[in-house]
Amino acid sequence: MSGKQSIVFIAAGAMMLSVWMMRRESKKKSTSRKKKDQKQRDRQVDIVSKKAAEIAMRAKSKEEETEVTEQEESNYKSEWSEHLPGHILREQYKERRRKEKLPMLAMKSQMYDNITMFCPEGRQLSQISSKKAKWYVQKQLATWIGEDNKAIKLTFEPKARSDEGDYGRSLKQNICIACGDGEKYQMRFYIVPHVYRTLFPKRYKTHMSHDVVLLCADCHLKMGTAANNRMNEIEDEFNPQQRFATNQRQYKVRSAALALLNWRHKIPEQKISVHEATVRQYLTEEKTPIPENDLLTNETLQRIIDVDYRIENPNYIPGPVLVVNSIVNDQEKMADFIRSWRRFFVNTIHPRFLPDGWSIEYAVACDEKPTA
Ligand SMILES: [Zn+2]
Structure with missing residues (x-):
């Protein structure tokens, strides 16, 4: 190696060494900066969780109150706003309001009374509500069986359609049919959204409890949100005018x-x-x-x-009316529409506690019910 070559070699070596040292130094710095950032984030999280705990404590002490004053709302917002972005604050506030309203929205009494109705020969027909049973007895169309008033026997032979098949006869538990919860607030859920169902002809609504089920508040929220999105998708296809x-x-x-x-x-x-x-x-x-x-x-x-x-807009027609108008005169389309909502319900919430006899293929109108 000539003198010139060795100088170049040494210079290159020194350069590599200095680059390596610089990298090491910057790596060290970046590690310590990362650690510092992490510490800062931890502190931030700590502050936020402390605030959350404080606010939760205060909210708990106010659980009895159902109405929140504007002052409270703005206090709540300002306490959080130091640490969280606006859209998260709004979501948290909405969630808190939803929980506060639950006692008012939830069912006040059990959805299913499970009173068994028998025909005169003793064949079990269906499970009915206590209100309906009392009505039959008052009109002398039925008598109570046993002393606990849990069953009635009709005094007349009903038409075949009163026999509602397995679903009608099955005992319905007063639990969320999706997750099985029986403790939380419970709400009635319309599998075919109520805005559509209410526009259906009578035969699709009367005596059709199959598509009205019981959900806990959490499953109700999840299912309701998904159903709203699907409704928007369906209605958008009709290009509804702005109201x-x-x-x-x-x-x-x-x-x-x-x-x-x-x-x-x-x-x-x-x-x-x-x-x-x-x-x-x-x-x-x-x-x-x-x-x-x-x-x-x-x-x-x-x-x-x-x-x-x-x-x-005088020409405005609401989305649900457009949708129902497009199917109401065609029985096949009506059946497809109703069953598509049942399928959507099952695929979205995966109910684990469906009553016996509940099925996507179940009759869609009261005069189509099984007569076996
Ligand atoms: Zn549930």
Whole structure:
């Protein structure tokens, strides 16, 4: 190796060494920065969880209250807003409100009374509600069997259709049919969404309890959200018109009036003048001008805010009506629609506690029920 070559070799070696040392140094720095960041994140999480625990404690002590005041809402928001983004705050707030409303939305009494109805020869017909059983007895169409009033025997031979097959005869437990919970709040769930079902002809609704089931609040929320999404998909195919259009002029003056009424102290002078000019011009056009030296009173602003800025579309047909209209005169389409919702229910929530006889293929109308 010549002297020149060895100098180049040594220089290259030194360069490599220094690059390696620099990398090592920067790796060290980045590791310590990562550790520092992690520590900071941990602290943040710690603060947030402490806040959450505090708020949860306070919320618990207020469990009795069902209504939340605006003050509480804003306190709650401000306590969290230091640490979490707005959309998460909103979701958390909505979730808290939902839980507070549950006692009001949940069923007040058990959904199934399971009173067994027998025909005069003693053949079991179906399980009915206590209300229905009492009605039969009062009308002298049935008598109680036994002393615990858990069964009735009809005094007349019913038409074949009163025999509801396995589903009608099966005992229905008062538990969530999806997860089996019997403790939490329970709610009635319409497998074919109520907005559609309510538009169906009578034969698809009367005596058709098969598609109205019991879910706990958690499963109800999960299933309800999924059903809403599916409804939107179905209805979008009909390109429903918007129900309201916006009167832009009214909307603009309303925004200006709202800003002046609620945020005057927070907006810059220049912006205030623009809003005032918008409101004054509107009042002049409406032939109720305010003299230039007079202030715009809160009453005047409120009067403008109260004017409806929406224009109702006279040709608007609600999505559910479009959907039901497209199937209601075709029995096959009706059956497919109802069964598609049953299938969707099963595939979404995977119910583990379906009553005996419940099936996707079960009759869709009361006059189609099994007569065996
Ligand atoms: Zn459940």
